Amino acid sequence: MQNVEIEMFKTIRPRKIRLDASTLCQLRCPCCSTAARKIEPAIGFGCLKFKDFKKLLDENRYLKEIELSNYGEIFLNPELDSIIKYAYEKKVRLLAENGVNFNTVADQMLEMLVAYRFRLLLISIDGASHQTYQQYRVNGNFAMVIKNIRKLNNYKSLHDSDYPRLIWQFVIFGHNEHEIPLAKKMAQDFGMRFILKLSWDRHFSPIKNLDFVKKESGLPVSDCEADQVMQGAEYGASFCRMLWEEPQINWDGKILGCCCNHWRQFDGNAFTDGLVPALNSESITYARAMLQGLKPLREDIPCATCDLYLERAKANQWLKRGVNMTAFRVKSRLRKLIHYALDQ
Numbered sequence: 048m049q050n051v052e053i054e055m056f057k058t059i060r061p062r063k064i065r066l067d068a069s070t071l072c073q074l075r076c077p078c079c080s081t082a083a084r085k086i087e088p089a090i091g092f093g094c095l096k097f098k099d100f101k102k103l104l105d106e107n108r109y110l111k112e113i114e115l116s117n118y119g120e121i122f123l124n125p126e127l128d129s130i131i132k133y134a135y136e137k138k139v140r141l142l143a144e145n146g147v148n149f150n151t152v153a154d155q156m157l158e159m160l161v162a163y164r165f166r167l168l169l170i171s172i173d174g175a176s177h178q179t180y181q182q183y184r185v186n187g188n189f190a191m192v193i194k195n196i197r198k199l200n201n202y203k204s205l206h207d208s209d210y211p212r213l214i215w216q217f218v219i220f221g222h223n224e225h226e227i228p229l230a231k232k233m234a235q236d237f238g239m240r241f242i243l244k245l246s247w248d249r250h251f252s253p254i255k256n257l258d259f260v261k262k263e264s265g266l267p268v269s270d271c272e273a274d275q276v277m278q279g280a281e282y283g284a285s286f287c288r289m290l291w292e293e294p295q296i297n298w299d300g301k302i303l304g305c306c307c308n309h310w311r312q313f314d315g316n317a318f319t320d321g322l323v324p325a326l327n328s329e330s331i332t333y334a335r336a337m338l339q340g341l342k343p344l345r346e347d348i349p350c351a352t353c354d355l356y357l358e359r360a361k362a363n364q365w366l367k368r369g370v371n372m373t374a375f376r377v378k379s380r381l382r383k384l385i386h387y388a389l390d391q
């Protein structure tokens with residue numbers, strides 16, 4: 048029992064965090080919680096301020112990597128240039144692996160991404176033509192996205208740099224499945240990794256040709272297969288482990304814990320209370336214990352109303368103590384299979 052207590056109350060001081068640079072977005076994707084304003088009560092609409100970012104890096108010099116994207120479009124943050132430059136000076140790697148729509152990016156910003164070695168951009172492009180793309184990416188402009196990729200690649204050549212590495216993410220729907228091969232080819236021509244993903248919402252434009260999509264993607268495309276993945280313990284674990292490995296912080300410093308939680312914050316604020324105290328508050332420490340089955344459900348904890356926690360409790364499958372980072376990275380592949388978090 049003593050070891051359990053020690054593990055439960057071990058101070059969390061992760062080298063990677065997730066910090067939303069912006070929860071604003073100019074697009075209106077039909078299944079998105081940002082577009083539907085569901086994030087408004089707990090998360091709100093706003094942008095990370097440079098002064099908060101600088102203070103966070105100055106006070107927490109052990110930080111090595113920050114994921115900037117989650118609920119909005121990072122390029123709508125008017126202070127992103129200062130954020131990118133300061134992170135480079137402090138040798139902190141920046142990523143947007145959750146995704147960007149890449150519609151509105153100034154030339155100067157495109158060059159900064161290369162000059163300041165922004166590590167990774169996952170660009171959401173669900174189609175290979177404007178007509179198809181804009182059916183989900185409402186208000187988006189396919190030609191503009193492609194133009195921005197070309198310009199970025201041009202800057203990469205000029206600076207002789209591999210960064211940022213680029214991923215073309217294609218969320219598969221019934222209206223775009225026929226363009227998968229062409230999009231794959233375009234991604235290859237642009238030197239981008241290509242990944243296919245299933246939408247979490249199987250009611251919006253469902254896949255029509257299951258055999259074709261399965262052959263192209265290797266993904267669990269039938270409802271039954273997708274259910275098995277989403278109810279599997281490993282799928283949920285890939286999100287829940289964020290509480291330990293890469294906690295999610297809102298643009299204003301609120302502690303959200305994982306990238307799924309948009310309904311209730313944990314105690315504390317990373318900017319005003321300090322990152323380590325906020326990541327080790329009573330409520331998030333209790334949540335970690337809940338996820339390990341060491342404490343019972345408590346109504347004021349965000350996980351208490353999360354489907355992934357409820358599935359875990361029903362199956363009596365708790366997170367193991369002693370998180371293994373390598374295993375986490377491997378398993379995190381699972382969360383890319385399903386477009387669970389709705390955004391990007």
Ligand code: SF4
Nearest residue numbers: 286287305350353356
């Ligand atoms: S149970 Fe839900 S809210 Fe809690 S950490 Fe896991 S995914 Fe996030």
Ligand code: SF4
Nearest residue numbers: 072074076079390391
């Ligand atoms: S899914 Fe992404 S691009 Fe679309 S509205 Fe939401 S935040 Fe914007």
